[in-house]
Amino acid sequence: MTAMPDAASPASPVAPGKTPATAVRARRDRHLIRKAATYIVMTVAALLVLVPFAWMISSSLKRNNEVFTVPIQWIPDEFRWSNFVEIWDRIPMVTYLRNSAFLAITITFLQVLTGSFAAYGFSKVRFPGRDALFVAYIATIAVPWQAYMVPQYIMMQEAGLTNTFWSIILLQAFGAFGVFLMRQYYMSIPDELVEAARIDGLSEYSIYLRIMLPLSKPALASLALLTFVNTWNDYMGPFIYLTSNELWTVQLGLRSFIGQYSADYAMIMTGAVISVLPIVVIFLLGQRYFIRGIATTGLKG
Structure with missing residues (x-):
């Protein structure tokens, strides 16, 4: 006959000093951390891709002498919406x-x-x-x-x-x-x-x-x-x-x-x-x- 497992033994190996509930919470926390890190990396990559587009939109609302200012002025002092009328x-x-x-x-x-x-x-x-x-x-x-x-x-x-x-x-x-x-x-x-x-x-x-x-x-x-x-x-x-x-x-x-x-x-x-x-x-x-x-x-x- 196969020996029955001891009822007092844990169902799965758990690190010393940790209960099964603690191990589950640790795994869940690691999953959340990895997920958050993935979202952060993807957000940063998306922002980097959108930087040229944002600069183009910002420049279209400026005067000519404001386009290549250093440092970059992302928000113009005066929004020149007239540029979108004049180009036509x-x-x-x-x-x-x-x-x-x-x-x-x-x-x-x-x-x-x-x-x-x-x-x-x-x-x-x-x-x-x-x-x-x-x-x-x-x-x-x-x-x-x-x-x-x-x-x-x-x-x-x-x-x-x-x-x-x-x-x-x-x-x-x-x-x-x-x-x-x-x-x-x-x-x-x-x-x-x-x-x-x-x-x-x-x-x-x-x-x-x-x-x-x-x-x-x-x-x-x-x-x-x-x-x-x-x-x-x-x-x-x-x-x-x-x-x-x-x-x-x-x-x-x-x-x-x-x-x-x-x-x-x-x-x-x-x-x-x-x-x-x-x-x-x-x-x-x-x-x-x-x-x-x-x-x-x-x-x-």
Whole structure:
């Protein structure tokens, strides 16, 4: 027979001089300390990231001779809100913002559409050479843009699309990264769900529209946000293909403004704040879906 443990012996080893309740409290205190330390580190890191943005906002509300004062004066003596009115008279900011918004919205819509549709084929439709084709397509991400920049421009020039929005839209409407992101998310959706829909008589297009898209809102939001930010901040693409001032984006407009008023630092910061605000608003509205989409993408390879 197995000897029964002594009833007087403790259930778990406890350090000499400590009761089980004391040990539990010690573990809880250590957990709280680690959690507090983590929050402190993350808060400090977030503040460091926000310092340049705070300086930009502060500088946009100052006079030119107050921007580079040492030490930095974070709160101006006089808030010059007139800077945000005057800049609209200096440059056609409305035109620049409208052009950037048009390109960003159009390219975002097309990339989400083409990326999600191609990802459905690579993840849920079986055909010979599917995986090899996917690997070859994703490998194009490793090719630097400078390697095919000149051939792209020659193609657009021969097609007569330079100095038009079509050159930017056609070149950026498809992206290997979007296909990769959406495929990884689709791989986390059970194949049995798609097979059941096929048995019920749904076509591949219906499965994509009625099942895959509603289930992939977080990934779609992530791809949309990343594409919108990348297109809005793009400088080289519009710089190469758009020569008319009425077609310039906000990035080209601000660069031209800096060239003309290189010493007007406060106004430059004002334009930078205006150009960043749409990105901030878009991120705040979609951050919940963005975080969820990034966190769940790639759970299944």
